[in-house]
Structures are given as structure tokens and as C-alpha cells.
Amino acid sequence: MRRAPLTIISLLTATGLLLAGCGGGDDSADKPKAASQEVAASEEIASTWPLTGLPVEGDEDVAKTHPVLVTKIDNTYSSSPQLGLGQADLVVEELVEGGLTRLAAFFYSQLPAKVGPVRSMRASDIGIVSPADASVVTSGAAGRTIARIKGAGIQFFQEGAPGLSRDTSRSAPYNVFADLTTVAKTAEDDAARPDDYLPWGDEKDFPGGQKATKIAASFGGGHTTNWTYDGKGYVNENTYAAAGDHFPADTVLVLRVQVGDAGYLDPAGNPVPETKFTGKGQAMVFHGGKLVRGTWSKSDLKAPIKLSTKAGDLTVPAGHTWVELVPAANGNVTFTKR
Incomplete structure (x- = not known):
């Protein structure tokens, strides 16, 4: 099923009155909504990019004619x-x-x-x-x-x-x-904005956590991805990316997931694993040199990822995020304060 078109909301008068549309069924509360920001009277309210939560700048259009x-x-x-x-x-x-x-x-x-x-x-x-x-x-x-x-x-x-x-x-x-x-x-598609991939939020709303500047995400003995916070973002210390072409990670999101057997072998005779990306599990959000622990949940394969802590819903500060799907059974995540 293709995406529904993005609705751009406009400010009606200088007094700040907004035109509010009627909502749909009860399940609409579970759908992630496109974020927006208020501007001066009669100006269009800017949208955000669905995969980063960052504001769209200039005359760029968030509704591309191609899918993700x-x-x-x-x-x-x-x-x-x-x-x-x-x-x-x-x-x-x-x-x-x-x-x-x-x-x-x-x-x-x-x-x-x-x-x-x-x-x-x-x-x-x-x-x-x-x-x-x-x-x-x-x-x-x-x-x-x-x-x-x-x-x-x-x-x-x-x-x-x-x-x-x-x-x-x-x-x-x-x-x-x-x-x-x-x-x-x-792959041309109808001009529509995809749903937010993660629950994006503001930097100021990210809760204070324990200090964590070095991260090692192990996938069960075969590979470990290492990260270091450099005061601005996270640097992948064992990346294979070309010089100057590294992913600019503002956040590293670790989700502990269940892994099963896909039911066949690769050409070398190794069993092919299948990540079961539904249900719920432990979540670790590394941002700004800090770690906040929580829980992720996903009701079905098409559902968005939800994050929460004991205090309530948890958002990811807008920016570029690297998601680590670390096996819950034999994977491991360690971190240090420096």
C-alpha cells in the first residue's frame, strides 16, 4: 500500500488561529505524524525530513517523487x-x-x-x-x-x-x-512524505543519562562495531567507508532483538539468520555522550518503532541515527565513560 499524501498546514491569521482538521478512527493515534513548526502569519509551516526529523530548509520539498x-x-x-x-x-x-x-x-x-x-x-x-x-x-x-x-x-x-x-x-x-x-x-512514486521512521524529538527533551563516550556493539562473535563520541557526534572507529564519506551519526540507537533461522544455507554452508523485528526488547539510546536506557516495541513488521522508559515515551533527538540490531541472545553492548 502506498503512502498517503502529506498535508501542509497553513497559518490563517496573524492572531494565531489555526485550521484544525477532524481526526480519523481510533487507530490514527498510533500513526507517526509529520512534525511542523509555527512561523509568522500567512507563511507556510515547514515540515521535517522523515528519516532524520530535521527541518526542511529553503525551497526543498519533503514530498519527493520517489520512495525511500x-x-x-x-x-x-x-x-x-x-x-x-x-x-x-x-x-x-x-x-x-x-x-x-x-x-x-x-x-x-x-x-x-x-x-x-x-x-x-x-x-x-x-x-x-x-x-x-x-x-x-x-x-x-x-x-x-x-x-x-x-x-x-x-x-x-x-x-x-x-x-x-x-x-x-x-x-x-x-x-x-x-x-x-x-x-x-x-521508482517514481506519488509525491508524498513517508511516515517518521523514529519518534523524533527536540534535543532539550532528551533526558539526562549516564556518561558513555565509547561504545562496542557485538553481534555475537563475528563482528563488533566500535563508536567514540568526539564532542559533536559519534565516530565509527572500524568503518569501511571511504575517507570523507563517513555516516555522520548524531545518535547510536541499540535495539536488542530476537534472531531466528531463515531456513536455508548460504553458498558457503552457513545458516542464514533472520532478525525478528517485532515485539519488544531493550533499547539503548546514545546521544551527546550520554546513555539513556529504555524499551523498544513494534507491533508488527510494518509498524513504526516506539521507544519508552519507565517515565513514559522516549524520543530520539532529530539528526542522523545509526541503528544497531544486536542479537539479544548472544550479542553484547559495552560502553565506557571515556
């Missing part, structure tokens, strides 16, 4: 250097076979002309991309994964589609790259 394009990127030494991460709005790191990880990089506000290396989809991606009604850019997938992706109604573009090609200077299978400006032309 989630590109699957290899995250091993062989992927070096990764291209395009510096223009991503949001990144989700997920477990794949052999204890390694793969990146689901979300692009909407900017579309790089070369991103990759592009790798294959997993069934885990259904719960990751569905809340944004996103399309997936991929090198391909196992037959049963493609069947499940299609069954979930997710559009995808694989090798052979316009915009995907091989870089002959690299070795296969780490040589597939995507020009998202070309992919977007094929």
Missing part, C-alpha cells in the same frame, strides 16, 4: 571503501550469516550517484524497510527471500535494473554499485 531507497551495503573488509554513506539519512546494521553484518542505508533527502558495494537482501529486511514504505536496492537474493519480499509488497531493484552496474576495478561480488538518481526515475 534502502540500499543493502556489504560491511566486511572486502567492501572497502564503501561509497555513499555520507549522504544517507539513516543506517540500520543487521546480522547476516557467519556472525557478520550488513548495512541497510536509507536514502531520501539526498541520492548519491554511486553507492555500494551493493549486496543481497534478507528476510530480516521486511521489518526494517516496511515502516518507511521503502523500496530496496540490492544485488539480488535467494529465491525464498525474493518470494517473501514480494509477498510483503516491497518493491526492489536488483542487478540488471537501470542504475545498477559493476565496477570492473573491483572483485566480484563486491563490485556492484548503484546510481540512486537513476534508480529513482524508475
